[in-house]
Amino acid sequence: GAGVSQSPSNKVTEKGKDVELRCDPISGHTALYWYRQSLGQGLEFLIYFQGNSAPDKSGLPSDRFSAERTGGSVSTLTIQRTQQEDSAVYLCASRPGTDSYEQYFGPGTRLTVT
Amino acid sequence: DQQVKQNSPSLSVQEGRISILNCDYTNSMFDYFLWYKKYPAEGPTFLISISSIKDKNEDGRFTVFLNKSAKHLSLHIVPSQPGDSAVYFCAASLPNTGNQFYFGTGTSLTVIP
Numbered sequence: 001g002a003g004v005s006q007s008p009s010n011k012v013t014e015k016g017k018d019v020e021l022r023c024d025p026i027s028g029h030t031a032l033y034w035y036r037q038s039l040g041q042g043l044e045f046l047i048y049f050q051g052n053s054a055p056d057k058s059g060l061p062s063d064r065f066s067a068e069r070t071g072g073s074v075s076t077l078t079i080q081r082t083q084q085e086d087s088a089v090y091l092c093a094s095r096p097g098t099d100s101y102e103q104y105f106g107p108g109t110r111l112t113v114t
Numbered sequence: 115d116q117q118v119k120q121n122s123p124s125l126s127v128q129e130g131r132i133s134i135l136n137c138d139y140t141n142s143m144f145d146y147f148l149w150y151k152k153y154p155a156e157g158p159t160f161l162i163s164i165s166s167i168k169d170k171n172e173d174g175r176f177t178v179f180l181n182k183s184a185k186h187l188s189l190h191i192v193p194s195q196p197g198d199s200a201v202y203f204c205a206a207s208l209p210n211t212g213n214q215f216y217f218g219t220g221t222s223l224t225v226i227p
Contacts, residue, residue, distance in 0.1 A: 004157065035217075042116070043158075043203065043217035056214060091157055101146050101207060103215070105157030 002026065004106035006092050012112045013082055021077045021109045025094030032075050033095070033103060034067060038088040046090075049075060082113045117141045118206050120218035128226050133191040135221050137204035142185065144206040144216075149178060149189050152201045152220070161202070162189070194225045 005024045013019050025032050034046040045059040049069045060066070064082075069075040079086055089110050093103035119138045127133045137147075145166040150158035164171040164178045164187070171178050177190045191198055201220045208214065 033215075040219070042118075042120075042219035043205075045214055045216070048214060059214075093157070101148060101163060102160045105150075105159065107155065107157050 004092055004094050004104050006090075006106035006109050008109060009107065010110045010112075012114060015084060015113055016081055018078065018080045019082055019111065021079075021090050021092075021111070023075045023077070023092030023094075023106060025073065025075070025092070026096075026104055027073075028096065029094035029104070030072065030097050031095035032069060033093045034075070034077050035091040035093065036061075036088045037091060037108075043091065046077070079111075082111075084113045087111055087113045116219070117144075118204060118216045118218040120202075120204060120221050122221050123219070124222040124224070126224045126226060127194045129196060130193045133189075133194045133198065133223055133225065135189040135191075135202050135204075135223065137187045137189075137218055139185050139187075139206055139216075141206070141208070141216075142182075143208055145209040146207040147178070147180060147187050148205045148207075148215070149176075150203045150205060150217075152203065158203055191223075194223075196225045196227050199223055199225050 007022045032049040035043040047067045048056040051072050064080045067077045089108040091108045093105045095103050117140050148163040149161040151161045152158040162173050162176045180187045201222045203220045204218045205215045
């Protein structure tokens with residue numbers, strides 16, 4: 001079956017512009033995660049969705065970051081007024097439910113802010 | 115505050131030998147641990163996991179060991195194969211949440227043919 005997909009795969013944007021990253025999770029997966037991996041760093045947790053609600057937004061680095069999930073499926077991560085330190089690979093993962101710990105990751109979106 | 119640490123950024127091993135990847139954690143409340151494998155330009159893929167009630171879990175060539183008193187886990191790959199060359203991440207989860215996973219910074223394994 002289809003895995004987690006993310007678009008775009010690469011995004012180059014100018015400092016100050018807004019960007020929107022998209023994640024299509026595996027069908028039927030109720031949980032969805034966004035992570036960020038900066039150069040030489042581990043995976044930094046950003047936000048978690050259970051269904052359409054986000055009970056845990058603790059990882060969002062600033063109020064320039066927001067995310068939503070509609071219909072319990074597709075999620076978008078929006079970064080407003082991008083800064084150079086936002087440059088990273090943004091990874092999305094989905095999970096079938098709380099009975100399984102395993103997450104299924106997408107290939108990521110590489111964001112470069114110039 | 116990095117609660118899960120992988121202190122070796124890279125490791126090189128000869129094909130056929132054992133690869134040992136290490137992971138340390140600081141939060142004694144973690145109750146579930148996972149290893150993920152990542153190839154370039156791809157997302158991480160799940161490899162093997164272990165619950166804190168166990169000290170060993172084996173799946174084919176892969177074995178994970180957990181030492182709770184030392185807050186240490188390790189992944190053993192025997193025998194190592196060139197296709198195992200990838201970045202390996204360990205991750206940990208807290209009980210009764212299952213929501214947030216804490217990842218290490220990864221260890222890049224190179225298996226030399």
